[in-house]
Every structure is written in C-alpha cells, then in structure tokens.
Amino acid sequence: MKRELAIARCGLACCLCSKNNWCGGCNSEQCPDKAQCENRECSLKNKISHCYECTQNCKKGVLSKIKPYGFTLFVKRYGVDILLECLERNENNGIVYHRKGLLGDYDDFDHVEELIHFIKTGKR
Ligand code: SF4
Ligand code: SF4
Numbered sequence: 001m002k003r004e005l006a007i008a009r010c011g012l013a014c015c016l017c018s019k020n021n022w023c024g025g026c027n028s029e030q031c032p033d034k035a036q037c038e039n040r041e042c043s044l045k046n047k048i049s050h051c052y053e054c055t056q057n058c059k060k061g062v063l064s065k066i067k068p069y070g071f072t073l074f075v076k077r078y079g080v081d082i083l084l085e086c087l088e089r090n091e092n093n094g095i096v097y098h099r100k101g102l103l104g105d106y107d108d109f110d111h112v113e114e115l116i117h118f119i120k121t122g123k124r
Helices: 038-045 066-078 080-092 112-121
Strands: none
C-alpha cells in the first residue's frame, strides 16, 4: 500500500490501485481517465479536494459504482485516516483491492452498508 497516495477525488483508493506503480494519483495529471472524469471536474469546480467533502449525496460519474461510493460515504462518517487504517489492516489480512482487472474484494457488494461493515471489520 502506498499510503501517501491516499484516496482519489472520486473515492477510489489510489493507495491500493494496481496502476500506482506508474500513476501518482488523480492530482498528478497521470490518471488515464482524467480528461473524462466527471467527479474530478465537478469537485474542482466546487473548489473541494474530494467528493467526500461534498454535502450532496451524489452518484455521478465514478460514484455510480459501489466501491468509490462506499469509500466516500465511509470517509464522510469516520474520516480519511480511519479509512486508510482499515484498508491497510485489511490488505495485511489478505483482502485484495484489485484482484481481477479493476475488480476486487470491495466490489462484490449489493448494499453499501454491507461494504462499510466489510471495510470496518474485514469480515463479510
Ligand atoms: S489510475 Fe486512478 S485510481 Fe489508480 S492511482 Fe491513478 S488516479 Fe488513482
Ligand atoms: S456533486 Fe457529486 S461529483 Fe460533484 S463534488 Fe459533489 S459528490 Fe463530487
């Protein structure tokens, strides 16, 4: 885990991303999806650093997917440091962020509260 890369504007975990050996995160200008990222554009326009700082319950762009939406909601509730601590502990316990392409153990949820419980406890 590259903890210093933390969380992208949209809620994806740059710190655990399989592309982070060459991408320095969404403010690094290296993100391959930068040009078409609705969350990046909207958060910049709203002058906030991340969607987790936004007051809206929004499912625009990448937030339509449960993983970044759940991570964003988690940070709104508990803060980014707690999220990073949980992600690091879970990784050390064998939970994989990108197991198959861009999908991994945090994607396999239908309900956001179940995902938040999994982040917190490492258990399904
Ligand atoms: S590809 Fe996207 S999620 Fe991965 S490190 Fe780069 S900005 Fe972060
Ligand atoms: S409105 Fe949605 S996309 Fe825009 S900053 Fe807020 S959470 Fe992010």
